Amino acid sequence: MNKLKILVNGIIKENPVLVLVLGTCPALAVTNSTINGVGMGLAATFVLICSNVVISLLKKAIPDKVRIPCYIVIIAGFVTIVQLMLQAYMKSLYDALGIFLSLIVVNCVILGRAEMFANKNSVFDSFLDGVGMGIGFTLALFLMGALREIFGVGTFCNIPIPGLSSEPIAILAQAPGGFFVYGFIIAILNKVSNGKAVKRKSFDCESCPSHAGCSGALKGGCGR
Amino acid sequence: MKAVKEFVVPAAVLTAICLVVSGALAGTYQLTEPVIEAAKRAEADASRVVVLPDGKNFEEVSASGLDNIVDAYKAGNGAGYVITGKAKGYGGDLQVMAGISSDGKITGVKLMDNNETQGIGSKTGEASYTDQYKGKDSTLDGVTTISGATVSSKAFESAVNTIFQAYGSLAGVEVAGPEVTPPETIIFPDVTDFTEVALDGAKKAIKAGDAGYVIVMEGQGYSHAAGPMEIYVGVGMDGKIAGVAAGANSETAGIGSQALEPDYLKAYIGKTSPDGIDNISGATETSVGVKKLVRAAMELAPALIGDTTPKVDLTVAEDGSASAVIGAVRVEIDAAGKVAGVTAADETADLASIAPEEVKEAMDNALAAYNASKGA
Known part of the structure; x- marks a missing residue:
C-alpha cells in the first residue's frame, strides 16, 4: 500500500469520527469548545500512534487468545502516561477533559485501529496509520468544537467574536448541540461526497465487528 | 506441549506486558509527581494569596482550641498567616478570611461562606467595605460600619477580631484588642482614679473616686448562652444607681445584647431598684438577668456607701397621729395613717422652695417610718 495513501486515508476517506463513526463518545462530550476538542484529539492521537507502533511490534509475540x-x-498504559503528563503540565486541559481522558482507554478508534490495522501491518505502516487516523480524529473534533463554540458561545479559542457573543445559540454548547452539529457535519460530508463516504462503510452482517462470534451470523444474519 | 502453547505462553506474554507497562507507569509517576504536587499546592495557595499577596507555600496549622476559627494557614516563607474565622451575622454564621502579615497588620480580608441578605448584608463582601481593613492592626481603629447593614458589619468586624486573637496565640505575640471603654468609665465618665475594694458577695467592687462605687456582679442571662454575664452597677454616694453597664458576656448578638446596650441600661439611672423597668421583648431572659444582678448589687451597696436611708425624726402622739421631720420637710400624719399636711421644717422657710421630688420622697419615708413604728 502506498505510504501516503495510508496517511491520508485516515484524514478524509476513512475519517474515524465522520466516516467510520468510531469514538463518538469523546467527540460528542468534550467538543463544547475548540481547545477542548483539539486537546482531546491530540491526547488520543498520541495514544493511538504509540499503541499502534507497540502493538505492531508485538504482533508476533502476542498470542491470539489474549490479544484484546x-x-x-x-x-x-499510554493513556495513564498522557494523563499524568497533562495533570503535571497542562492542568486546565486536564480539568476540562475530566473523565473522558481516562476513557481514551476504551476509545473505539484506538482499539479499532489496533485490531483492524496494527496487528496485520508493518511497524512503519502502523505508525503512519496512527498519525493519519489521529489527524483525522483531531480535525473532526476541532471542526465540531469550533462550530459549537462559535455558534454556541460566540467565541473562538476563548476570543469573543463580535456579533455572535451577545446572542449565542446556547444549546449548541450543551449535550444536545453535540448531536445536532455531529449530524449536520455527517450529512454535509455525505452530500459533498455524493454518498461515497457512506458506501465505504457497509452495514451488512459481514462487516459487523461481532461477525466471528455472533450466533446470528451462522443463521445468515442478525435477528433471523 | 500443546498445553504450554495454549495456556502458559498467553499468560506469560500478558504478564510480561503488564510488568513492562507498570514499570513505564512507575517511571512516569516518579517524573511527574513533584510537578503535580507543586501545581496542587499552588492552586490551594492561590485562594490564600488573595488576602496575603506575599505568602507562599501555605501550611495548615492546628486551630483546635481556638473559638470560632475555621482554619488557619501559615505562609512557608514567613510572610504571615491566613486565618478564617466566623461570627454570627444576620443570616447565620458568616465566615471571614483574613491575611495578617508578620508585623501584625491586615493584608486583606475576604467574605467567605455567609447567608447575609443579598444587596444589604452582602455589601460586607464588597471591596469598598473590605479594603478599609487593609493595613489595620488589631485595634481595627477607624473601621466603619455599613449603614443599613449594621449587624453584618459588626459580625464581620467581630470575626476579624477573633482572627486577630487566634493570630496572637498562633504566632505567640501579644495582640491588643480594640480600644474598649471599661464599663466603670462608662458609668462614671468623669472619674479617673478607680481603685478596687473588697466586697463580699460581689465579683469585684471598684471605688470610683468620690463619686461612688461600682459593684460588679456575675450571673446568668440567656439560659442557652455559652457563659455567665457580668454587669457593672454604679452606685452614687446618695445610694442611687449612677449607671449600669455590661461587662464580659455571651448573650446572643442582636437579641440578648439589646438588653446590654447603653440605650436600655440608662433607664436604671437615678433609681434605687430595678422595679418598674421594662423588659426588652424578645430578650426577656437577658433583661431579667440584668435586673437580678442589679438588685443583688443594690443589696450589697450599703456595705460600701453606708446606710443612705434618710434619717426620719418621728414623733407619734397618743391619739395615733404623728409628725415627722425629714431633712427640710415636716410631714403631719393623721391617726388613720394618711398624710394630713406637709410644711417646711423650718417655720420661716417656704415649702415651695423645696424640690417637689424631695417633698414626695419625704412623704414616702415618713409614711414608711410611721408604719414601721406601728408595726413594732
Whole structure:
C-alpha cells in the first residue's frame, strides 16, 4: 500500500469520527469548545500512534487468545502516561477533559485501529496509520468544537467574536448541540461526497465487528 | 506441549506486558509527581494569596482550641498567616478570611461562606467595605460600619477580631484588642482614679473616686448562652444607681445584647431598684438577668456607701397621729395613717422652695417610718 495513501486515508476517506463513526463518545462530550476538542484529539492521537507502533511490534509475540487484554493493557498504559503528563503540565486541559481522558482507554478508534490495522501491518505502516487516523480524529473534533463554540458561545479559542457573543445559540454548547452539529457535519460530508463516504462503510452482517462470534451470523444474519 | 502453547505462553506474554507497562507507569509517576504536587499546592495557595499577596507555600496549622476559627494557614516563607474565622451575622454564621502579615497588620480580608441578605448584608463582601481593613492592626481603629447593614458589619468586624486573637496565640505575640471603654468609665465618665475594694458577695467592687462605687456582679442571662454575664452597677454616694453597664458576656448578638446596650441600661439611672423597668421583648431572659444582678448589687451597696436611708425624726402622739421631720420637710400624719399636711421644717422657710421630688420622697419615708413604728 502506498505510504501516503495510508496517511491520508485516515484524514478524509476513512475519517474515524465522520466516516467510520468510531469514538463518538469523546467527540460528542468534550467538543463544547475548540481547545477542548483539539486537546482531546491530540491526547488520543498520541495514544493511538504509540499503541499502534507497540502493538505492531508485538504482533508476533502476542498470542491470539489474549490479544484484546494485551491491547487494553498497552493502551491503558499510554493513556495513564498522557494523563499524568497533562495533570503535571497542562492542568486546565486536564480539568476540562475530566473523565473522558481516562476513557481514551476504551476509545473505539484506538482499539479499532489496533485490531483492524496494527496487528496485520508493518511497524512503519502502523505508525503512519496512527498519525493519519489521529489527524483525522483531531480535525473532526476541532471542526465540531469550533462550530459549537462559535455558534454556541460566540467565541473562538476563548476570543469573543463580535456579533455572535451577545446572542449565542446556547444549546449548541450543551449535550444536545453535540448531536445536532455531529449530524449536520455527517450529512454535509455525505452530500459533498455524493454518498461515497457512506458506501465505504457497509452495514451488512459481514462487516459487523461481532461477525466471528455472533450466533446470528451462522443463521445468515442478525435477528433471523 | 500443546498445553504450554495454549495456556502458559498467553499468560506469560500478558504478564510480561503488564510488568513492562507498570514499570513505564512507575517511571512516569516518579517524573511527574513533584510537578503535580507543586501545581496542587499552588492552586490551594492561590485562594490564600488573595488576602496575603506575599505568602507562599501555605501550611495548615492546628486551630483546635481556638473559638470560632475555621482554619488557619501559615505562609512557608514567613510572610504571615491566613486565618478564617466566623461570627454570627444576620443570616447565620458568616465566615471571614483574613491575611495578617508578620508585623501584625491586615493584608486583606475576604467574605467567605455567609447567608447575609443579598444587596444589604452582602455589601460586607464588597471591596469598598473590605479594603478599609487593609493595613489595620488589631485595634481595627477607624473601621466603619455599613449603614443599613449594621449587624453584618459588626459580625464581620467581630470575626476579624477573633482572627486577630487566634493570630496572637498562633504566632505567640501579644495582640491588643480594640480600644474598649471599661464599663466603670462608662458609668462614671468623669472619674479617673478607680481603685478596687473588697466586697463580699460581689465579683469585684471598684471605688470610683468620690463619686461612688461600682459593684460588679456575675450571673446568668440567656439560659442557652455559652457563659455567665457580668454587669457593672454604679452606685452614687446618695445610694442611687449612677449607671449600669455590661461587662464580659455571651448573650446572643442582636437579641440578648439589646438588653446590654447603653440605650436600655440608662433607664436604671437615678433609681434605687430595678422595679418598674421594662423588659426588652424578645430578650426577656437577658433583661431579667440584668435586673437580678442589679438588685443583688443594690443589696450589697450599703456595705460600701453606708446606710443612705434618710434619717426620719418621728414623733407619734397618743391619739395615733404623728409628725415627722425629714431633712427640710415636716410631714403631719393623721391617726388613720394618711398624710394630713406637709410644711417646711423650718417655720420661716417656704415649702415651695423645696424640690417637689424631695417633698414626695419625704412623704414616702415618713409614711414608711410611721408604719414601721406601728408595726413594732
